[in-house]
Amino acid sequence: MGYTSTLKFVNLGVKRRLFRKAHKQPHHRWDSIKNQLNELLKYGRIETTLTKAKELQGYAEELIYLAKKKNNSENSLLVESMLRTPQGRRKLYEYYVPLYRDRPFFFTRIINQWRFRLRDAAPMAFIEFIDRPGELRPAKPVGYDRIKYIYYEIQKNRRNLKKYYHVAKKFNLIDSNDQIVSDFSQPAISKQEEWQSDDEEDIIIDENLLQKYKQYGDQMLPGPLKGREPFYVDLPLPSLVEKQFLNYRKKFKP
Structure with a gap:
């Protein structure tokens, strides 16, 4: 048996690639x-390679998890950094967040x-929302x-x-005599508690500092008029020419 054949047996069960390289x-x-x-949010199911589906699943789970939590500036920035189109944003907040209101995790599956x-x-594989x-x-x-359920x-x-x-x-559903317990009122796992209070609620505001800045009155620079328009805007789906332009990628030249 040569060196190469011996090395195959030595490396059995060893993970060759430490991260996915798509x-x-x-x-x-x-x-x-x-x-x-963005395509997964709009259509609910997409077809891609198995490696890309496994890589995408973690981001989709985290996006739903952060969108479900109480609104604060940090979570909103994280969610907005992953969204691309108004259609995806509307589908996320108006469909998926109410749908998974009582489900704590595992919002997607890979087929x-x-x-x-x-x-x-x-x-090849499918990744879809459940x-x-x-x-x-x-x-x-x-x-x-x-x-x-169990x-x-x-x-x-x-x-x-x-x-x-x-x-x-x-979870103590079976007693010491291997008999099913008759009362399910007090299992070992407790029901999921409510979200903990955010850090922003615990911030102490200095009243003296507020009195100091009252002399400036209203905001020094008025906000733009475009920011007062409705946030959710339904845009038409891209045409065939726009899709071809979006799919076109210039060759990378460092």
Whole structure:
């Protein structure tokens, strides 16, 4: 057995690539993530490579999580930094945030197509938001609702009891005699608490400082008139010529 064959056995189970490398330049990668995130918000489901879908999933989960939290300047800036179009912004705040109001996490799923793209043999996949109309299967509950779901499932048959035995044991749904508890009122996991108060509410404002600046009256520079217009504006979808122009990328020259 040669050196190369021996090295294959030594490296079994070793992660070869520590991070996903979808693009050569960092700004190309960041631009692609924002564009795909905007398409995912508008259409609810997009087709891409399996590597890009796994990379995009973390940003989509974080975007919904930050948009659900109480409004403050930091979260608003983070959300706005990832949005590209008014259509995506409207879909996020008017559809997805109310839809996932009672769901703490896991808002997306990746469906592996188990096929390869013809030109470069890249594995293809779908990434989509859950609980949308026309999905293949409903999403499983998470958090406190998952514990309730497991409790009612293990009462149906022995197969489910064997399937969820270790999880039920962890959350005290099964007693020391391996019997299902009769009362579910006090499980080991508590129901999800409300969001904690933001730091902005704890800021102490100096009254003397307010009195000092009262002499200046109103704001020194009036705000622009365009800023008073409605924030959400429905723009028409881009035409074929605009799509071709947006998809055109100049060759990078450092």
